[in-house]
Amino acid sequence: MPLTPAQVGELRALLGESGVLVSEPARFTYEADALTVERHPPDAIVLPRSTDQVCAVVRWARTHGLPVTARGAGTGLAGGATCEQGGLSLSLNRMDQVLSVDEARQFAWVQPGVVNLALSKHTQPLALHFAPDPASQQVSTLGGNAATNAGGPHCLKHGVMVNHVLALTVVLEDGVAVRLGGEACDSPASDLMSAVVGSEGTTAIVTELCLRLTPDAEAVQTLLLDYASIAQACDTVSQVIAAGIVPAAMEIMDRHTVGMVEAWLGLGLPTDAAAVLLLEVDGPAVALPGQVERIRAIAAAQSVRSVRVAKDAAERLALWKGRKSAFGAYGRAHKGFTIMDGVVPRTRLAEALERLYAMAAAHGLEAGNVFHAGDGNLHPHVMFDPSDARAQAAALEVSHDILRMCIAMGGTISGEHGVGIEKRPMMAELFTPDDLAVMERVRAAFDPDRRLNPGKVLPGGGGCGEVHSRGSYERVAAMALRPDVEGPWI
Numbered sequence: 001m002p003l004t005p006a007q008v009g010e011l012r013a014l015l016g017e018s019g020v021l022v023s024e025p026a027r028f029t030y031e032a033d034a035l036t037v038e039r040h041p042p043d044a045i046v047l048p049r050s051t052d053q054v055c056a057v058v059r060w061a062r063t064h065g066l067p068v069t070a071r072g073a074g075t076g077l078a079g080g081a082t083c084e085q086g087g088l089s090l091s092l093n094r095m096d097q098v099l100s101v102d103e104a105r106q107f108a109w110v111q112p113g114v115v116n117l118a119l120s121k122h123t124q125p126l127a128l129h130f131a132p133d134p135a136s137q138q139v140s141t142l143g144g145n146a147a148t149n150a151g152g153p154h155c156l157k158h159g160v161m162v163n164h165v166l167a168l169t170v171v172l173e174d175g176v177a178v179r180l181g182g183e184a185c186d187s188p189a190s191d192l193m194s195a196v197v198g199s200e201g202t203t204a205i206v207t208e209l210c211l212r213l214t215p216d217a218e219a220v221q222t223l224l225l226d227y228a229s230i231a232q233a234c235d236t237v238s239q240v241i242a243a244g245i246v247p248a249a250m251e252i253m254d255r256h257t258v259g260m261v262e263a264w265l266g267l268g269l270p271t272d273a274a275a276v277l278l279l280e281v282d283g284p285a286v287a288l289p290g291q292v293e294r295i296r297a298i299a300a301a302q303s304v305r306s307v308r309v310a311k312d313a314a315e316r317l318a319l320w321k322g323r324k325s326a327f328g329a330y331g332r333a334h335k336g337f338t339i340m341d342g343v344v345p346r347t348r349l350a351e352a353l354e355r356l357y358a359m360a361a362a363h364g365l366e367a368g369n370v371f372h373a374g375d376g377n378l379h380p381h382v383m384f385d386p387s388d389a390r391a392q393a394a395a396l397e398v399s400h401d402i403l404r405m406c407i408a409m410g411g412t413i414s415g416e417h418g419v420g421i422e423k424r425p426m427m428a429e430l431f432t433p434d435d436l437a438v439m440e441r442v443r444a445a446f447d448p449d450r451r452l453n454p455g456k457v458l459p460g461g462g463g464c465g466e467v468h469s470r471g472s473y474e475r476v477a478a479m480a481l482r483p484d485v486e487g488p489w490i
């Protein structure tokens, strides 16, 4: 419900005229994230510029009994930033400054609206970068990355967001700002940061982050391996790790994905391959040739058809651009599709893929895959015609079943995208009532009145499966490839 003129006036007194948006077009713009089948316009959008302003807005919302949903770039794929219960959409985009960089101690303080890739560009002259690299890194914000505990191709070796957050400034539901964690390696206090990182904005609003920076590797080798069978690609992945090699990244794209990416970007990918494995090793220059030879031998035992080694930085960036544009390539090529984010043990990838392709085929649907193979983190896309209600329902059913299969195989329902609205009902299939009850109690300790992103994550309604249909695909495509943003893509 739109705010009253008096309420708008009060908010503008706190944030200035341009800090509050209430027009229909604005509310329409903020009614969804990348899960565009869930649309709930906020009552108003507020755009603070400082922690103090966030505190003031949260206190104001408390007085008026309104929910507050933090929002970064809105690239979330699970409906996390959607204002399901109305209230304020609190956009952190104007808080977009890198506050300081400590080169010697290798960390940076940033505001939450800094775009992921912008931090690495900022620290590039120091030969430092920010390791977690979601494929949305040209657009998504570090605040959103922390709130979803985002992953990315290079998180295999370097760890996901939670491994890179040293400290946070957060605003609690009563409008008080507190500092969690610290610049030092260890903190004598309880690790309350863990209750915020990955909480999808349900425990606190992040207004500053202290993030670990990673030195650039001395040398990097990027390989594209091409297989006649996706099972051989998967087996290469688990055997490389079993051999004691930890590559910086191991990503698989199946035939469907390769075809779409190649049709879009023309990178010279082998479109007749059943799957390609993009594998990168980094470290001391002296160590890499030996590792590459061992990987070649493992791949040869899996009947690899060809191994393309990027000859220079430009070719490496092109290969990564292809991988990181894959979601967008689906958006370009298909009117409707679901995206799952299930995880299975790495050793069972081949079996999981075989089963999920069969599940889709049994409903007359096609599935495609692009995924963080090293982490066992699948991203099955199930394509459907959005004008066909039966096909959409079938795609959702298949998507449900894929996540159930992941649970049954000893995996989980989200490797990185979060739960938001769409995976919320699946939580009860993964966790026991006691597990969920303790999560609810932790949340209540932070937010007793459930005003911070209310209703999200823990079960209580909603659908299942991240569904993208006509109208949404352009958004996903635009998020995946912004022509105005240059690399490094890695």
Ligand SMILES: Cc1cc2nc3c(=O)[nH]c(=O)nc-3n(C[C@H](O)[C@H](O)[C@H](O)COP(=O)(O)OP(=O)(O)OC[C@H]3O[C@@H](n4cnc5c(N)ncnc54)[C@H](O)[C@@H]3O)c2cc1C
Pocket (backbone or CB within 6 Å): 033, 034, 069, 070, 071, 072, 073, 074, 075, 076, 077, 079, 080, 081, 092, 112, 133, 134, 135, 136, 139, 140, 141, 142, 143, 144, 145, 146, 147, 148, 149, 150, 151, 152, 153, 200, 201, 202, 204, 205, 206, 207, 327, 328, 416, 417, 418, 453, 476, 479, 480
């Ligand atoms: C093309 C594409 C590729 C993607 N690839 C990946 C990938 O490789 N890995 C991956 O992990 N994800 C990926 N995603 C999903 C998405 O980009 C991530 O979840 C990302 O971390 C969301 O960041 P955001 O700034 O867009 O946050 P939003 O979508 O705006 O918000 C996400 C959640 O975080 C909360 N939130 C946002 N900011 C704050 C804050 N300051 N304080 C508290 N809570 C906050 C929101 O309330 C919401 O619950 C991809 C998405 C797209 C469209």
